Amino acid sequence: MAKRTEIVDVLKASKVGDTITVKGWVRAFRSNRFVALNDGSSFKTLQVVIDEEKIEEAIVKRIGFHACIAATGVLVESQGAGQKVELVADSVEILGDNDLSAYPLQPKKQTMEFLREKAHFRMRTNTFSAVFRIRHGVAFAINKYFNDNGYYYMHTPIITGSDAEGAGEMFHITTFEPNKAPTTEDGSIDYSKDFFGKATNMTVSGQLQAEIGALAMGKVYTFGPTFRAENSNTSRHLAEFWMIEPEVAFADIYEDMDLAEDFSKYIIKYILENYPDDLAFLDKRIQDMEKNMKKELRRPMSLTDTLKFVIENDFARITYTEAIDILKRSKPYKKGKFEFPVDWGIDLQAEHERWLVEKHFKKPVIVRDYPKDIKAFYMRMNDDDKTVAAMDVLFPGIGEVIGGSQREERLDKLRKRMQEMNVHEDELQWYLDLRKFGGAPHAGFGLGFERIILFITGMANIRDVIPFPRTPGNAEF
């Protein structure tokens, strides 16, 4: 087999006159002569010119939409307008025929809902290949940012014996056959006979274990899959999603916010610099889609301009109490336009967060110092004894992207909070040990990987930024 040159390298490094072999999938075949070939190495396609005299008709007939071919020939300057160079094929080999009479995809716009059902084919489209190249880029940028800043990548468990992580319903893990599980005398399932000798679940967060790392190695982060068995039916929730959770010893809530802002901006900047073709395509896609929409429903800025705006401006920072005051003075509140009440002590609703971010501040907003009753047991109590050192980073269009806090490092206060919130000490003895034996102030946050990708790609549904989405009622592939 001839050694292939990847199309990204052909367009970057190959010279006119070079003889090369390329391999990829046919995006379009026009005039029985022009193949737009894509091999995934970049957004761009290479035009392969089929010469009637050199390629036999039987082969030409098999060059169809999304068929896989190899082409060998000489790179020349293109006579056409759409590209600088093109490959004049001396030989073409069909690597994989495509039976178009049964193939569901078409060389035209298809709905996201339809493509979602064909998840094994959707990565072949411009939109999804762009999204998944960017998904890779974001994952890489995350690891690079933390590595370059002295953090250690820590792998927290996916199967956990703790059910007190406090972040939602869990999927249970067992090797028992349904209806054949051994029971104890009182009729409940006897997990002491199960694989791990106790009840186990899929993790909902690696934070508590990451705190173990931070209190030994200083700065750590987790980046892995997370599972929530919540019956959430929205375009922003998945049952299986990836989460990034840095945890930093000696940091307070303010350093935590600085990290969240710097980190978000770094990732966005990295994608702007390294994936301009993919971003430009996604940007144009949104603009085409919004052409037929009312002006007030369109994005206020293009995708690229939104991303640039975010990295060039400081995030707004307010306390929860200030947020309530601003909301109470707002026009929609005075006109009774909010569906939910605005009162100190209640959680901010999506409509309130959206108004703050999209109408009032018009940029990302960090809200901090929430009432203790609406936040988790491990968040550090403020001096007012009413609020905790928690913060949420809210992004336009998606709402909460990051949720974090300074953790309660004072043993007595942590115990009191656990009692108040009915968290059993015996299950989290190790967590209390971290305070008892050489504890330290520390802080961290959780970032929803798919949510930041939603923001960067401008996609509308979280199911379209993960290759195989798991949602209530759906675990295909």
Added chain:
RNA sequence: GCUUCUUUAGCUCAGUUGGUUAGAGCGCCGGACUGUUAAUCCGUAGGUCCUAGGUUCGAGCCCUAGAAGAAGCGCCA
């Protein structure tokens, strides 16, 4: 889990007040085409009108139940 909307050809959709044989564009299939850029042009085929039951002389259209999908809300990341 709640509210609303949707379901007609492979895809995206139209289908009037309940009335004969169910419509379009794209795709597919066949043909033409050596400078195309979602190529273009000509022609053919293609239907469990989501499912089950009901009303009616007659149902794609009305009623009941169910299924699937979407948007919004709640929970959160």
